Amino acid sequence: MPVYSEKVMDHFQHPRNVGEIENADGVGELGNPTCGDIMKIYIKVKDDKIEDVKFKTFGCGAAIATSSMVTELVKGKTLEEAEKVSNGVVAEALDGLPPVKMHCSNLAADALHLAIEDYKARKAGKGPIGRVETPEHDEDEHDLLEHA
Ligand code: FES
Secondary structure (H helix, E strand, O other): OOOOOHHHHHHHHOOEEEEOOOOOOOHHHEEOOOOOOOEEEEEEEOOEEEEEEEEEOOOOOOHHHHHHHHHHHHOOOOOHHHHHOOOOHHHHOOOOOOOOHHHHHHOOOOOOOHHHHHHHHOOOOOOOOOOOOOOOOOOOEEEEEEEE
């Protein structure tokens, strides 16, 4: 059984910013191909800053903790700063994750980056993109998302 840091346990048991944002400016949704878990992140953007962020995760404890930490790390940050929040940054902010759970941390950072891309695409008049594509897109993942 993996050993979790106190921070991971805290964010798992008391996740911050859970929920959805109605009329979000950007939405990122993707599935983890390793385990099939699904994550959705909503952002509200004002003056190029993330004014509000919320998430919903259908996933394991590490996925919930990393999502919660991602929302805390990027709330109030500029889009540019938020784009720099990588999986490694999130895992470090949680005082590490057990090696077998590192793949779970990819979900939160990737969903966030997707939500930002989605926001930019909408702003550029290219329509929402955050709900269908995944960063490491392949047919199986697409299937997973469509039938989830
Ligand atoms: Fe699926 Fe962790 S086991 S995200």
